[in-house]
Amino acid sequence: NPMYEANYSEVFEFVLLGLSTYRPVQHFLLAISTVFYVIIVLGNILVVFTVTSDHHLHSPMYFLLGNLSFIDLCLSTLTVPKMISDLYSGHNTISFQGCVIQIFVLHVLGGSEMVLLIVMALDRYVAICRPLHYLTIMSPRLCILLLSGAWAIGLIHAVAQLAFVVYLPFCGPNEIDSFYCDLPWFIKLACTDTYRTEFVVTANSGFISTGTFFLLIISYIFILVTVQKRSSAGLSKALSTLSAHITVVVLFFGPCIFIYMWPFPTVPVDKFLAILDFMITPILNPAIYTLRNKDMKMAMKRLSVQLLSLRKF
Ligand SMILES: *[C@@H]1O[C@H](CO)[C@@H](O)[C@H](O)[C@H]1NC(C)=O
Helix, strand or coil: CHHHHHHHECCCEEEECCCCCCHHHHHHHHHHHHHHHHHHHHHHHHHHHHHHHCHHHCCHHHHHHHHHHHHHHHHHHHHHHHHHHHHHHCCCEEEHHHHHHHHHHHHHHHHHHHHHHHHHHHHHHHHHHCHHHHHHHCCHHHHHHHHHHHHHHHHHHHHHHHHHHCCCCECCCCEECCCCCCHHHHHHCCCCCCHHHHHHHHHHHHHHHHHHHHHHHHHHHHHHHHHHHHCHHHHHHHHHHHHHHHHHHHHHHHHHHHHHHCCCCCCCCHHHHHHHHHHHHHHHHHHHHHHCCHHHHHHHHHHHHHHHHHHHC
């Protein structure tokens, strides 16, 4: 349909301005992000592989952890390799379709991860406050149901977001002041009054992330208070598990809230904060859960022994 074509864009690609246009800073970013990305890939694949292959770890907490690592790996892979190649080649454009696909997948993954973090809080609540019923409540069936729910909600959220922006007209300006495509920057380039669209997007992503964030913080406080009433010895143990979760939650949600709710567009802190979501939390999860967790360490030891003995044949 030629009319539709003419309508919807003379913009066939966007220019991603990246984090900095200053050459020495770009070299630094190239080196850092390459190192980080390699660690993210290895670390998260290690977690997924250990969780799925070791039957001692076949419990709800580790399944959720494996799934979290999988989503983190996807989130990083969606943005960081493109950023690395842009920095390396200096060719920093992305096609219109590429940009829309990146936004869509980003919101599917982001939405699912938010729900997954809620499910993980629920899992900790049951494990700490109802330990005797843990395995009957968090049955494999419920886990699969909750995980499917997480993906379904991520998908619905992303479709709802895209439905509002996919028909926006674009007619010229095509510079995105970030290293990846996301709605706030995308919408600003449209050649129309985007006030209402911006409002809908802010409401959808902004309020969901803010709401989920407070829900999680409140549930962690609730768990800690419940534990503390019973015994203070239990509190210090719970605190050490939960502080890891809370750190991840703060680092993951902080940038999301900023990106969608920050009201001062002239101060571009949002693209720097986004680094936390794509390069820091994906490292943090494997780091926290593998280095601090005895069962995980044991499982990895068994795995490496197995792999070594395999090589002998
Ligand atoms: C994700 O969770 C499901 C259901 O609990 C589990 O079967 C699967 O192994 C998990 N995936 C990973 C990568 O851990």
